Amino acid sequence: MGSVANGIITETDVVVIGAGFSGLYMVHSLRKFGFNVRAFEKAPDVGGTWYWNRYPGARCDSESLTYCYTFDEQLFQDWVWSERYPAGPEVLKYLRHVADRFDLRQHFQFETAVQSATYDEVARRWTITASTGEVVSTQFFISAVGNLSVPATPAVKGIESFQGQWLHTGRWPLQPIDFTGKRVAVIGTGSSGVQVTQEIAKTAAHLTVFQRTPTFTIPLRNMPLDPDYQRLWKSNARELIKKTRYSDGGLPFFASSTPLKGQDPEVVEQGLEAAWGVGGFKFLFGTFCDVGSDHESNAIVADFARRKIASIVKDAEKLRVLTPTGYPLGAKRIPLDTGYFQVYNQDNVHIVDLKENPIKEMTSGGLIAGETEHAFDLVIFATGFDAITGPLMQMDITGRGGQKLKDTWADGPYGYLGVGVPGFPNLLTLGGPGGVGVISNVPPTAEQAVEFAAECVAYLRDHNIDEIEATTEAADLWCEHVHAEAFKTMYPYAPSSWHDGSNLGKKARPFPAYTPGFSKFRRICDNIAAEGYTSFKLHHKGEAGSKANYKAHDPEWYTKVVQAPSSAELASWLEKSPMWT
Template identity: 45%
Template sequence: MIDSNSSTESVDVMVVGAGVTGLYAVHRLRGLGYRVRGFERGDDVGGVWYWNRYPGARCDVESVDYSYSFDEDLQQEWDWSEKYAAQPEIMRYLRHVADRFDLRRSYTFATSVTSVELDEETLRWTVRTDRGQVVSARFCVFAVGCLSRTHLPDIPGAGEFAGATYHTGEWPHESVDFTGLRVGVIGTGSSGIQSIPLIAEQAAHLTVFQRSANYSIPAGNEPLDDEARRRQKAGYAERRRLSRLSGGGSPHMAHASRAFEVSERERRAAFARRWELGGVLYAKTFPDQLSDLKANEAARAFWEEKVRVLIDDPEVADLLVPTDHPIGTKRIVTDSDYYATFNRDNVRLVSLRENPIQRIDGAGIVLADGTVVELDAIVFATGFDAMTGAVDRIDVRGRDGRKLTDVWREGPRTYLGLAVNGFPNLFNLTGPGSPSVLANVVLCAEQHGDWLTDCLRHLDAHGYLAIEAREESVEQWVTECRERAATTLYPSANSWYLGANIPGKPRVFMPFIGGLGAYGEIIADVADQGYRGFDLIRN
């Protein structure tokens, strides 16, 4: 509704983002009868999958698991075509969900929220956009995603390049044809590893510029036939039950024993099974693999043994095998023919550790030793300002006009990853302080969306105007997240989990590392105890 005395629209809830998390939040909140207003900077739903259209973009969670569980008819009617869905199929699925539940009518697309400011007298939020809209909302819900603010490294001369440039996180919607071109790809994280094989098939010559080698495992992708889909759909209930109890939101549990409590033969057989399963789950073959260096080294050695046979040139293999972090402490990539791509005559690998980029000029990339790599196109596969970047670009001001970026200056400070002291009725879903990027984000979205819905229902039923995290609760949660991470090997890697890829960003391990199941028990217990750690504020 529009305030009769102004051009300000008044709603119950404002939701930022129309990705997996935002769509579910809108669906649940509308179910409470709330007037919900959503904004999305893209032209359609999809979130990270709307923007990440680069060649080979594919989810590293099995399709059957990377899907909503809240509606049985939806589960049964949708047919996935392959084990690991590619970006176009995921977009079709999310569009189908938006259509089926009529979610688009709550959104304004191609619109960015620029500021969110608290009115301390009414405890309502004033929301402004880049298109001039002003909205007053009782509740403000951020569903902006952890991997949605792209990072472009500051390389001297980048603007001088005469050819085409692309970023994997903001790929054009029209087709990009590299046929006959000299292409450079900067970065060998997930998007680089997934796109490089397909770019190599088109390009006349491809130069890969690698700063840090990453661990990747073949996806073992395969088409799904009707019989496979029938089995999956018949077993959905148990699959979802196991996934919610797990650490990562997948039904594939770690081995019951620690790595060196079994024989070498059994240990290698377990690694082989996970290798065949494909993808990120290899990091969780044994329960101590990410906390014990000896167990981790066993997993790493098996991985290296499998990978080296895929690469013809031992010197190239030396560059592609990581030596600077334990396996799994950066997200393991799920690839299709990545390592074999370096056997192609038209592909060259440049180690930026040995020969850094000095600058970019009109002709291409100039290396520290003076070598000029002449290029027709450059692809920046340089990732994201992860976890906090998308929130940071919104001017969020709470009590006393305090900016959220100032509160988070030394790292994100949340209670349960959901709320921040001084920002009543503002919620950040599936972000820092929650399992988020360490788990299946679709189940994370449902977990947070359900908790939020129950919370707001509780406020209304008991006559509360607002809910706000206490500062001591925030401090305790930040400490708990830090201490849990310190018991693992994760902090030993310079990963985007710690913001290490962004110059000047504080080095803080941002996700909750205890797993989806344990986290679910914690937030449920908080709710059962009358929202312990929060102040509930009456009218």
């Protein structure tokens, strides 16, 4: 393993950070291309987010048969999922299986964080310093740290004085916690808050949920997966994989092409009711095509969802606090729930509006919200993550001319295609700013980012190119396009969201994710690769650095309509899928 011994720094071709979906596949892909690769992971084992998110109720909101790798058909065929939506332990078991199947652990150094990375402009190499003191020199530095891996814990006054236990859902302990007879606080009502609330309410003596923004939810409708259905799915594996890789959301389902506008109200109500019964993202993507782009259509669907909440919550005051208003459905990530609103009908469950009663401080016995002191044995922060840029900003990363990455991102995410940052040559960020990772199904979008990066570094090696860098011109053009496209959706209209950092009180900044769809994004990247990465600045060995081979794409390039491959037979089969009907 790489270390400093007798003043010698270990050298390798590529350093990868992270052992989640992206990191595992990145190491596997680089190895297939013949690269020497070192990988570091903070956790004691593989799993990424799924290693840390062990809280009760943790569950994936993509269906299990789509929440998996597609790069190896035999892996796809062999793995058997137990439920429609896999629980956290099952996803972790799957990732461990992948690591063992492809013998990937040998390349990872666990319980090791990267503390600093500095680019040498003369040698055109990165010097990586790990938390163990090890130093590694590498040509390429690839971040697979994930977008949701740094927990955001509010700086609450007096937290050190609390005599009970406090936890963050993103760093849950290995040992299970018994909530029986305990007074518990859950702070936050995003996906983690919704999931953990549903579980704690079953046994806690008293549960108080502290909510900043009321949330829309959609029924999960989870169920065991029928073996015959799984066999049917796998018999169509090749078509499904093709469809997944060129679909709008990284899901092999066909989104509706019918607009809500102009429809008879009775038809709209019937369609929404049917989709609500199916549950999951069918309600968003399989009903009407303009829910995510037209505010009037969105308002109708949002009102439908509010009526569903009103039909469940019996207490008028709780209903007032829990009802989401003032922002569009889908602007914030929508949790999938199993009886979330029903728990508020229990006498032992209460809800506190943090806008009306902000948390002032924690005390030895609980916390003060508004003018009321609440007593707790356990306080759980389900307050989300410092998303997208947070993981890399924890490291001291220095690029060209002493430029710090934390300074480059001080005003928000900035990059090209989610993979390159101007001023940081040979640093590739999988799913970084401008990518699709945070709004598309994780495994296929991770695969796309990995394949783009792996094929890129192999191309550079084979063409005697020792440096690649996103240019300011390309990044500016891309960021402008991404931001403009975002305002054709509901995302920018969220009152607070980890998508743009407003959950942490950060000032408004460019929207960080490509919203026109995974399929279009993949096609753009495919074409950039086919052109020899000429939209980046490339440095051939022996040549002085220049922009001579830089070629910026015309802005219209990014708005070309691309169609995903499909077959009428597969389309017909998917429309009849029991997951959708």
